[in-house]
Amino acid sequence: MNLRGEVAIVGVAESELGSTPHLSPLDQMAQAALSALAEAGLRRSDIDGVFSTSAYYNMATVNLCEYLGIVPRYSDSTSTAGCAFVAYLGHAAAAICSGLCEVALIAYGSTQRSDAGAFVSRSELLSFEEPIGLLNPISGYALAAQRHMYECGTTGEQLAEVAVAARDWARLNPKAFKRDPLTVADVLMSPIVSSPLHKLDCCLVTDGGGAVVVTSAERARRLRTRPVYVLGFGESQTHRGITGMRDLTVTPAVHSGQAAYEMSGLSPEDMNFAQLYDAFTINTILFVEDLGFCPKGDGGRFVSGGGIAPGGKLPVNTNGGGLSYCHPGMYGIFTIIEAVRQLRGECGARQVQSARFGIAHGNGGMFSAQATCVLGSEIPGRTLRAGSAKPGRGPRKDPLPS
């Protein structure tokens, strides 16, 4: 049973972002949910499936539903950290197609920045790693980066280019937290946190939340926003702590990406952009390899010379990513929000030209869990279009006509 194109995203919204000490994580989730619903022209009473997880709430969906006055028939709190929200797209598709719910709300919120000085987590202790002083999760990613440098010749400069590219995109995004110019030298001169990762190789710590509303493709076409179709999805988990990762240069994104592409009938060459959870610069390098945009080991070269920056061969993290736009603990939902906006043609100065298909990819733990979703402004094979499917190149100057 192939679920390609059976459901569509009809509403996306962020809460206030950046520093929001006046909001609790629940406030943020509710704020984003109400905005996403309003955008779609739907009401709280339309929601009958709820998907959320949180570092703050053991029963995230139950809290959210009490707050909003929703009584769902279906809920899911799959707890795979940052990739959960991308995985929820697939879970929502399955639930909707099974008739277990009709309209799904995915929501997230965190006040990680305003809780500065306190590391908030529901995570159990990583028993073999944290007592000896592994800095969770940065050191896990640092170990992966160090191995990638050894095996593939990736350099600190190439890692830094990922941060610079993210900042270049952020400078085109009015909502991005960091928009001042950034150079490779700036990244390399920032203090080392856990070698080889410098501070500017690491994502931001901000407050923020987001929400995504999903329904059947049929119902989506009767609503006011331009539907963005879920064309393929996949998820995979291979380990918990970095000690359990068999090969530090290959992530489970290989599996999640393969499943997503297969379901969609599309391949990496068809993607006009990729929104990849960039908790650290090494993530982007590994994901462009594992999601098939370049051969294994070539990620450093792929991102060099502005390869993923505005004007580059593959637009990546066009909102500025976790590195420059926002990062409130778990970033996954923001990959979806930006992918949807690109496919609707709403991105203004950072718009990818003629965007038809793109990736939203989430990561959790220490590369532990991955989820990939192929999204599209159309369902391949179902619309007749003149011209070939060439990937978009760089940001558009003018918004696409609606």
Added chain:
Amino acid sequence: MRDAVRPSGGGAPPPKPMPDRRGYAGVYWANIQQRRLMAQRCLDCDHRFLYGRICCPACGSERVVWFESARQGTIYSYTIVHQHRHPAYQSEVPYVIALADLNDLSPGSRLIARVEGCDPRDIRIGMRVQVAFNVLQDEFLVPILVPALEAA
């Protein structure tokens, strides 16, 4: 929810978190206190792995037995930790955490430990190491990695 760790204004820092010593992992840790690195071997597929489990993670067989590792290996990757949010570790940075392949464990089954006894700048992936033991806190021992003694 784990308690937030706040920087202390004075007095002793909060203690380091201790490993979970319940169950099969507890057998591993009890042996570490005797300065023995015990691993497990699957009698059905010969997979050799660490950390104490009821079954083999490769084939699922419950016919697994403990054996003592010869504690020789090589560095697979490492990181020098320069910053930490927990006060007990802030006084120790910079220190090195490494993943080591051990000669008598299956590929991909690794030990994670601090590297001691050498300058962090001299550490290389592929470097030969052996497992020793050191106090984490309150006389509780954990495995560490030190440069391997060269053969005479």
